[in-house]
Amino acid sequence: MDPIEPLIQIRGLDYSINGRSIFKNLDIDVPSGKVTAFMGPSGTGKTTLLRLITGQLFADRGTVIVDGQDVTSLSTDGIYRLRRRMGMLFQNGALLTDIDVFENVAFPLREHTRLPERLLRQLVLMKLQAVGLRGAAELMPAELSGGMSRRVALARAIVMDPQILIYDEPFVGLDPISMGVVLRLIRHLNDVMGLTSIVVSHDVKEISAVADLSYLLSGGGVAAKGTPRELHDNPSEIVHQFMGGLADGPVPFHYPAPDYYESLLARGRGR
């Protein structure tokens, strides 16, 4: 399955928030040049995992090795240097709302380079062309639809030619057409720019169409791993529940609560 050294290697990762354990002894490999998906129910810690990989959060125990460097032991400068080789797409795009689309895409270039204006303009327009939004360069973020915002954010994420591109829930709230556009962009950019992509999603059908390798996260660990085909055929109950979209199963429908009958009989808001 892994012919080459994985680009990102997570070993024995423990992480907890306010004493509540999110991950326990997590092992994950992200192969170079592929599209890897992290799937799982809401609240399993997918976003948290991305923040651990990008050095926004730090593990309690274990190592997070990105391209040979251990994120957990890097200095702030080291992390900022590492991040210049990563692009990340936030759930809602996270465009800067006080500048227009062109300036949003130009932002990383203006901050990190001193390119002449002509060259900068060419670069930005090329990236906007790649996501099909060259015509929207003059618009303000508030004038964009959800799908367009995400594509602008994608143009911004690739403008520094990163090595790793990370998508957090790129399909949420998109209409089927925009979803198809984003889906194709993920595959296209990965293959054309020679990226390594990580896509977090709970949209099983969409993600299965694009991922080379999928991890199903649940209950603080990896519940299953494999190609979309392999996951589909996985006999385990939890994989079956998630892939089939069943309401109840090993992942319960009900948040833990005291006995229903007794709660109903209790007086007032008694619990």
Next chain:
Amino acid sequence: MKLFGDLWASFILALSNLGSQCRFLMLLVWRTPRALLRFQLISDQVYNSGALSLVIIMLSGLFVGMVLALQGFTLLQRFGSESALGTAAALGLVKELGPVITALLFAGRAGTALASEIGLMRATDQLSAMEMMAVDPIRRVVVPRFIGGIIAMPLLSVVFCMIGIFGAQLVGVQIMGVDQGSFWSQMRAAVELKDITEGIVKSMAFGVACSLIAVYAGYHAVPTAEGVGRATTRTVVTSAVVTLFLDYLLTSVFL
């Protein structure tokens, strides 16, 4: 007993809040030199905060000056020294009312705008997105707004005082009939450099305090609509109390 406990708890909370505000201030000062290199960002913010507050400052300055002249005139008339009206108005404005009212208005107009802007940037992941682009949001977003506020405050205060004196002149000379010549000449003779320094120092101190409170509240806002709302409210309340406290402190220093 319970009341005492609550008071004690809120005292401890205020103290720890003060501590983290000071830490944040250190952080800002530490990153200021590199932020100063990008002067454009700072001058944009001076323009933003200044332009936001300018109209309200000018209007308030005018009315405060006019009221000051009315009150001052009736008071001074009792002692037969109406001609000192110019001095009284100018000293009151330059040393006290100018810096203080400017700071209160600045907190209500520009301070709340700063807090909600930064808070919304946090709530919509814009600050995280900057971090992911290897851009330090404190240096890029917070410090320019902080410095911009510090520069804007004394300028606004000067505007307030000038318009206030004009308003006092309007009422005192044009309406109440104080002699125009003595109004100006007594003012020029009595207002010393020390008084002007006091006004400038005060408004710079208020500028640091109000800007710090605003950017701190915004940067540490709970990233929800409610959290941003609470941050703006806290900006106004805290700024007002801190301004008046600092005013007392500085006045006693300058005595």
